[in-house]
Amino acid sequence: MAAGVSENVKKCRGFCCIAFFALCAFPAVLKFGGAFFIDLRYQTIVPAREFSAAAVIASAGAALLGIALEWELLRRAKVAGRDFFVADLPLAGLAAMWFLPPLFPLLILCIALAAWSAGRAAALCGELPIPRIPSRTAFAVVCVLILLWTAVGTYHQCRSLDTLAMSWFDWGHFFESLNNFFKGKPFHLNLSGGSFLGSRFTPSLVLLLPVVATGSVKLFLFCGSLLVSSGAVFVYLLARSLKFSPASALFWSVWYLFLPCVANMNLPLIDGFHEVFLFFPLILGAVWLAVGKRFFLSAVLIILALGVRETAGIAAAGYGIVLFFKGRRKAGAALFVLSLLWVVIVMKFLMPLFDPPVAGTYAHVGFYSHLGNNVVEIALSPLLRPEAFFSALFNVHTFLFWCTLLLPFVPLIRRAPLMLLPLAPEFVMVSVDRRFDTQSVLRHYQAVIVIVLVTASLFGAAKLREKGFPRDLRLLFAGLKDPCALRGAAGAAFAAAVLSFLVVVQLPGLPASDPQRRYTGSGEIPVWTDVRPAMKRITALIPPGAGVTAGFRLAAQLVPRYDIHFDFSADDGKLQDFILLENFFSFYFQESEFSRRLLASPNWELIHQEFVGERSIQLFRRAKQPVPKAPPAVKIPRNKWDRWGMAIAVPVSTLDVRVLPSAPGRLVFGARLKKECRNDIGFRVTLKFAGGGELKYFTSFCSGRWPADMARPGEGFFFTVNYPPSEILRNCRVDVIDIKSSAAPQ
Numbered sequence: 001m002a003a004g005v006s007e008n009v010k011k012c013r014g015f016c017c018i019a020f021f022a023l024c025a026f027p028a029v030l031k032f033g034g035a036f037f038i039d040l041r042y043q044t045i046v047p048a049r050e051f052s053a054a055a056v057i058a059s060a061g062a063a064l065l066g067i068a069l070e071w072e073l074l075r076r077a078k079v080a081g082r083d084f085f086v087a088d089l090p091l092a093g094l095a096a097m098w099f100l101p102p103l104f105p106l107l108i109l110c111i112a113l114a115a116w117s118a119g120r121a122a123a124l125c126g127e128l129p130i131p132r133i134p135s136r137t138a139f140a141v142v143c144v145l146i147l148l149w150t151a152v153g154t155y156h157q158c159r160s161l162d163t164l165a166m167s168w169f170d171w172g173h174f175f176e177s178l179n180n181f182f183k184g185k186p187f188h189l190n191l192s193g194g195s196f197l198g199s200r201f202t203p204s205l206v207l208l209l210p211v212v213a214t215g216s217v218k219l220f221l222f223c224g225s226l227l228v229s230s231g232a233v234f235v236y237l238l239a240r241s242l243k244f245s246p247a248s249a250l251f252w253s254v255w256y257l258f259l260p261c262v263a264n265m266n267l268p269l270i271d272g273f274h275e276v277f278l279f280f281p282l283i284l285g286a287v288w289l290a291v292g293k294r295f296f297l298s299a300v301l302i303i304l305a306l307g308v309r310e311t312a313g314i315a316a317a318g319y320g321i322v323l324f325f326k327g328r329r330k331a332g333a334a335l336f337v338l339s340l341l342w343v344v345i346v347m348k349f350l351m352p353l354f355d356p357p358v359a360g361t362y363a364h365v366g367f368y369s370h371l372g373n374n375v376v377e378i379a380l381s382p383l384l385r386p387e388a389f390f391s392a393l394f395n396v397h398t399f400l401f402w403c404t405l406l407l408p409f410v411p412l413i414r415r416a417p418l419m420l421l422p423l424a425p426e427f428v429m430v431s432v433d434r435r436f437d438t439q440s441v442l443r444h445y446q447a448v449i450v451i452v453l454v455t456a457s458l459f460g461a462a463k464l465r466e467k468g469f470p471r472d473l474r475l476l477f478a479g480l481k482d483p484c485a486l487r488g489a490a491g492a493a494f495a496a497a498v499l500s501f502l503v504v505v506q507l508p509g510l511p512a513s514d515p516q517r518r519y520t521g522s523g524e525i526p527v528w529t530d531v532r533p534a535m536k537r538i539t540a541l542i543p544p545g546a547g548v549t550a551g552f553r554l555a556a557q558l559v560p561r562y563d564i565h566f567d568f569s570a571d572d573g574k575l576q577d578f579i580l581l582e583n584f585f586s587f588y589f590q591e592s593e594f595s596r597r598l599l600a601s602p603n604w605e606l607i608h609q610e611f612v613g614e615r616s617i618q619l620f621r622r623a624k625q626p627v628p629k630a631p632p633a634v635k636i637p638r639n640k641w642d643r644w645g646m647a648i649a650v651p652v653s654t655l656d657v658r659v660l661p662s663a664p665g666r667l668v669f670g671a672r673l674k675k676e677c678r679n680d681i682g683f684r685v686t687l688k689f690a691g692g693g694e695l696k697y698f699t700s701f702c703s704g705r706w707p708a709d710m711a712r713p714g715e716g717f718f719f720t721v722n723y724p725p726s727e728i729l730r731n732c733r734v735d736v737i738d739i740k741s742s743a744a745p746q
Contacts, residue, residue: 070121077125086479087120107503108403115407115496116476122491123477126484130247138246142236142253146229149257153225153266158218161272161556164531164582164615168555168564170444171272175220178205178212179560187354190565198354199364201346202275204282204307215560224273227280228266232256234284235454241291242462251490252458258497259408260504261441261450267505276447278308283315283451290323295331306339310346311429313339315448318422325418347375367433392432401431401439404504405446408497409453411473411489415460423452441504457493464489529613531557538580538619541608547576551591554580554617568594572603575622579604583616583680583704592680592739596707602626606705614682614698614737632702633715636672641716645670650736655681655708655716657734665725669734671701672716673708680707682737685721690728697721700739 067088074084093113100106160166173189177196180188187205189196197203211223232253239249256262265277282305289298302319306312316339324332365374370388371381381389392398406413413420426449430438438445464470464486476492477483535557542548547563548555555564558580565576568591579598581591598604598620605627608619645660645668654677660668671683685697701708702717723729 070118073128074121074124077128079124083124083481084121087124088117089479090114090117090120104400105403108400108407111407111496111499111503114499115492118495119488119490119492120477120480120483123480123483123485123488125487125491126482130245132245133247133250135240135246138250139236141250142232145254145257146226146232149229149232149263149266150222150225153229154218154222156267157221157225157272161217161221162530162532164529164553164557164612166272166553166556168552168559169271170274171221171224172552172556172559172564173200174202174205174208174273174275175212175217175559176564177202178209179215181206181209182213190563195354198351200275201310201351202308204278204304205275207278207304212560217556217559221272224277225266227277228262229257231262231280231284231451231454234281234288235458238284238288238291238455238458241288242458244462244465251494252461255408255490255494255497256454258494258501259450259454260497260500261405261446263501263505264442265444265447271444274444274447275308276444279305279312279447279451282308283448284455287319287455302335306342310351311343312448313341313343313346314425314429315422315452317343318425318452321421322418367435367438370434371432389432392434393428398431398439401441404441404500405449406453407500408493409457410492410496411476412457412460412464412493413453414472415463415470416456419456419459420452423449423456426452461486461490529615531612531615531617534610534612534617537610538608538617541619542578546578548578548580549576550580551582554582572601572622577622579620581618581620583618583700592707596710599706600629600710602628609704611698611700611704614684616700616704618704631711631715632706633711633717635714636670636716638714641670641672648732648734650734652736652738655736657683657736659732659734662720665723665727667721667723667732668718669721670716670718673711673713675713677708677711679709680739682739683719684735684737686731686733686735687721687723687729688731688733689723690730693727695721695723 070088071084074087079087090113094110097106097110157166173191173196177187177189180186187196187202188194189199192199208220208223211220235256236249236253239252240246244252265271265274282301286298286301286305289295289301302316306316317336320332320334320336320339322332323329323335326332365378368378368381370392371385372378377384426446430445430449433439433445437443469483469485473485473489477485477488539558539561542562544561545563547565548558549565549567550558552566555566558564563576567574579594581595581598583592583595595618599606603623603626604620605623606618607621610617641656641658645658648657648659648669650657654675655671655673658670658672660670662668667687669683669685671681680700682698682700687695687697689695699719701711703719706717
């Protein structure tokens, strides 16, 4: 009887623990996981406008599921009652999230507390047997996961490309410079008018020539995703070389794929493919081969890595120091000296030979202009400009970036400090870069840093396995009985990776997906509209192989069929004969301002213009004979305007909108300026019908052929919206959008 009571008491305690910690985790998951989106460029959290029932249910479900899974794991390890409570004690801190605003530092704290708790629980499972998995099976699973991750990344990149959410930067540089090989101009880049090697030394890109030879942009993007995801294979192989079992090596491969700094590189944003993706197989492969004492093959991969970009030798020199202290003194010293010598030769002698935009000047010096005017001044800035250097290196923004980046690696890297040596120069380079989005896990800038952290983590895990429980980890697992340090550290790292993945990775469908739209600078204008049908109509008007001056996102639609140029500031005589613009988008250059110039110029004719969703795409052609242009906006006398149609209320003071039903299924709208406008104006018409249907129509002032800010008060235009005559119109609404020119955030 007493034994039965004791068992019931244990079950009651377990149930109370689950309920208590689920209640602690619920507010954090709700506030930080289901009702916000995060803008990691500025490290801010933007709350959703309202809580939805789905967000509440999903958050509660996630909290309960996580605790239930943990409870089952600890039950199998014969851990319950007090030990369960003590293990999860850090989760109690999440209860404070009820009373705190949704701020970025609190998100980091939320993930850290949950990961710490998961690590403490995992530390109690030291005697739980790890399933035995055949090596071939584990390797096959890794390969399948890589293909799955690559397929997901490629799908979203292709969707981004097809919907004008992906710019020609940065993948267009690499694709065009390789595609020009087949035109007899190796590495030529139209943007600079010279060789790409002059601004970025990337000879190892020739490895991708077979991919570019197919002429498929989407295959090129697939290759980029594959390169990033392929790092999981080398993580598996390196873990096996460090004597981990196949099941453990598989665990580390999965952990790698969930790292936010890896997963975000596998997604579009604006970069697509980037040259640094080659580092993942080359550097990780070189480390794996070096651990297996296959130094010749490792050297081959290092040489290829040195050709990925001009600064690659800095990281290679760091690994030379590692080799030196690992006992390979001659090889380490040689790698260190030759790597740094290679960097000097490339930047000082080789790159100036390839006609950079400014001869004799390193193209990326401008990113560090606050520290000096040339490479030498920048390198000496800690002495010459200490205030500028250290304020750029140590600030809140950089601190939060490093907290975000390091979450899935602590405390593993603590056990392998020597392997962190190659991290130091990259740490400084990324931290003091003045670009607005460098200190972010969204993009590619931290590629080398991630590779160093991954290798250091694997070596740290191997040391934890060999040396047992280190003193410096006792605080993390305080109050636990006989914790397993390796499983605790691995559990914390995996939990941090997965939690960060859910709230930081820019994958549509996850809580963090909305910044994809914010990042592209689209404001109120949707970006997810398929542009392919419109591009078919537009490219039918452009002769094959013609030269086209295009905006950076539309250029992505034209590669490799046309010779693309971006010389918006050039004189009319130096522009290409065809110009393609996205009139409502100006992330890097003022396309809308350029459109105004062409609309008013007698030297250009607008031969095609249409709206894709709520984006205006315009195709201009050089006029054979200059013809003076008359503005299409018409002067509408006030007395006639007041008698025409019915007024529609719009929340702006710059214009009036009226509507006139002209026939069954046809509405004619008119817009007349009351005073001068500072920007162009868009009109979103929403028709709702008695049967519940809805129709949306978008246009801009003068249907995109004359911006509102170039028209005068008293002028206006008319446009027609057709709908099925059988429908009974219940409501008509017109939203007026102020289309502002937007430069890149600084």
